Amino acid sequence: MCEETQPAVIHDDVVRLLLHLHHTKPEGAILCFLPGWEDIRKIRDLIPAERDLNVLCLHSKLQDSEQWRIFSKSPPGVRKIILSTNISETSVTIGDVVYVVDTGIHKETTFDVDKGITCIGNHWVSQSSVEQRKGRAGRVKAGESYHLYPKSKMDSLPKYSLPEILRVSLTKVVLDSKAYCKDSDALEFFSKLPSPPGRENVKLAIDELRDLELIDDEEKLTPLGEVLVDFQLEPKLSKTLVNSVVYKCVTPIVDIVTLFSSGTEMFASVVDRKEIIRTVKSSYSRTSDHLALMRMFEIWDDYMDNGERNKADMFCDDMGLLRSRMYMLKALRSLHFDYLYDGLKSRVLPISNDFSDEDELVKAVLLSGVGSFLTYKNWDVVKGRLKKSNVLLTRMNHKATVTPDSVNFKNTALKSKYLLYINETRSNERRTTLIRETSVISPLMVLLFSSKKLRMRNVKEDQFSPNLQSEEQVIVNLTGTKLNFLLDREQAVAIMKCKLALNSCYEHFVYQLTAGGEHNKELNRLWDELLTTLSDLLHDFKNE
Numbered sequence: 001m002c003e004e005t006q007p008a009v010i011h012d013d014v015v016r017l018l019l020h021l022h023h024t025k026p027e028g029a030i031l032c033f034l035p036g037w038e039d040i041r042k043i044r045d046l047i048p049a050e051r052d053l054n055v056l057c058l059h060s061k062l063q064d065s066e067q068w069r070i071f072s073k074s075p076p077g078v079r080k081i082i083l084s085t086n087i088s089e090t091s092v093t094i095g096d097v098v099y100v101v102d103t104g105i106h107k108e109t110t111f112d113v114d115k116g117i118t119c120i121g122n123h124w125v126s127q128s129s130v131e132q133r134k135g136r137a138g139r140v141k142a143g144e145s146y147h148l149y150p151k152s153k154m155d156s157l158p159k160y161s162l163p164e165i166l167r168v169s170l171t172k173v174v175l176d177s178k179a180y181c182k183d184s185d186a187l188e189f190f191s192k193l194p195s196p197p198g199r200e201n202v203k204l205a206i207d208e209l210r211d212l213e214l215i216d217d218e219e220k221l222t223p224l225g226e227v228l229v230d231f232q233l234e235p236k237l238s239k240t241l242v243n244s245v246v247y248k249c250v251t252p253i254v255d256i257v258t259l260f261s262s263g264t265e266m267f268a269s270v271v272d273r274k275e276i277i278r279t280v281k282s283s284y285s286r287t288s289d290h291l292a293l294m295r296m297f298e299i300w301d302d303y304m305d306n307g308e309r310n311k312a313d314m315f316c317d318d319m320g321l322l323r324s325r326m327y328m329l330k331a332l333r334s335l336h337f338d339y340l341y342d343g344l345k346s347r348v349l350p351i352s353n354d355f356s357d358e359d360e361l362v363k364a365v366l367l368s369g370v371g372s373f374l375t376y377k378n379w380d381v382v383k384g385r386l387k388k389s390n391v392l393l394t395r396m397n398h399k400a401t402v403t404p405d406s407v408n409f410k411n412t413a414l415k416s417k418y419l420l421y422i423n424e425t426r427s428n429e430r431r432t433t434l435i436r437e438t439s440v441i442s443p444l445m446v447l448l449f450s451s452k453k454l455r456m457r458n459v460k461e462d463q464f465s466p467n468l469q470s471e472e473q474v475i476v477n478l479t480g481t482k483l484n485f486l487l488d489r490e491q492a493v494a495i496m497k498c499k500l501a502l503n504s505c506y507e508h509f510v511y512q513l514t515a516g517g518e519h520n521k522e523l524n525r526l527w528d529e530l531l532t533t534l535s536d537l538l539h540d541f542k543n544e
Contacts, residue, residue, distance in 0.1 A: 028098025121428025240369025288439035360538035
């Protein structure tokens with residue numbers, strides 16, 4: 001039994017109990033609650049293969065056809081054991097379950113305010129969840145439940161689960177509150193809730209909305225904020241959609257935002273097919289998960305738009321994609337297009353795809369909105385000693401791990417040491433930040449499209465580079481980060497001027513689009529020339 005504050009499944013105990021029930025109890029299916037796929041897989045592998053046992057798994061990322069097998073009755077003399085997450089706690093009723101085995105543990109997401117990141121880890125369930133789990137047994141006839149923790153632990157469990165507002169990022173929630181109480185102070189507003197979140201979490205959300213330029217110093221919505229408050233997306237992704245209009249690559253950005261914002265898996269059985277998925281994606285892009293999935297989705301969508309549904313379905317089957325998820329993503333993408341068409345107050349710029357074929361610019365626009373990237377280094381400090389090692393660091397300087405389904409998994413032969421990503425999750429068990437999707441981006445892209453300001457200083461002023469004394473070289477720092485670039489002075493000045501010009505034009509167009517402006521033919525022509533030049537510069541780096 002586990003009694004720890006940070007719980008973990010004792011796999012041998014679970015297997016012993018399952019086998020004991022199988023060998024000593026009358027017929028009836030056994031439902032075992034486990035926190036996640038790793039525990040499900042380990043228990044499944046530990047259960048010996050017996051002719052009178054049928055072990056099934058229930059997890060949200062398994063293929064639908066695999067999950068439906070749990071509802072089929074086993075042949076006479078064969079016992080069904082279902083290894084499940086809490087998906088079967090309330091969402092699913094399995095009629096022939098007679099016995100429940102409850103580890104008392106589930107996966108739960110929380111928000112670490114200090115690190116500014118969503119974390120996932122094992123947590124004890126609440127007493128109400130225990131009752132729900134007990135109730136899964138004996139839906140048709142009398143049942144039994146077994147709990148792998150002592151009664152003292154049960155008595156110490158919270159009565160109910162922690163309210164969601166206490167364990168999530170509040171950036172979108174604070175923005176939503178401004179739609180209803182525009183003049184209210186966010187800290188005061190949230191302090192009046194039945195379960196008020198921590199002040200530091202609210203402050204962090206306010207700061208992020210200011211960085212995104214969605215609220216001003218007095219917490220009033222900016223013109224851009226007035227538009228994005230109606231977008232049902234995380235604010236940084238909503239802003240990315242608007243940026244795609246400015247940079248004239250709307251369709252690929254809308255596709256990518258749709259694919260990576262919904263939490264919907266395109267692939268079947270993600271949890272145990274990661275290497276296969278990586279291989280499939282690599283055939284569409286060797287260095288970008290975002291471009292790979294975008295291209296796959298657009299191929300499928302072209303079949304659908306041309307009325308070739310059979311070809312679309314065959315493409316799904318060949319690539320291991322889930323048909324139902326693709327239909328859902330198509331509907332969601334249409335909704336995101338509507339945000340742009342209905343939300344923007346001006347047609348200063350047309351909703352255009354003039355630069356949609358420029359892959360590097362598409363990635364740059366994605367970076368301009370989400371602002372998150374990894375930095376690779378080939379050394380680390382271990383126990384006070386410098387050692388050769390492959391390390392990835394997030395924008396917050398936390399160590400990260402790229403998961404096996406990414407095209408850049410363990411790829412150390414990249415042309416750049418920077419990897420763009422959208423979503424990150426801190427794994428408490430693995431003590432690392434998990435990144436499932438990445439795209440290689442150039443140093444120039446980081447300098448020009450990161451929202452951080454650039455600061456230039458002479459090399460001799462840099463205390464960390466005392467041996468570099470060249471008058472022709474300078475260090476350019478992304479303010480607020482530890483990221484420094486060693487550049488020729490002439491290059492640095494040119495890059496800083498280019499960034500200033502880009503930002504000035506961008507701010508003009510965003511204001512005109514959201515506040516209602518007029519079309520300026522000459523300015524639009526100059527902007528097109530700048531985008532063409534910029535695309536050519538970024539294209540020189542292209543990895544594909």
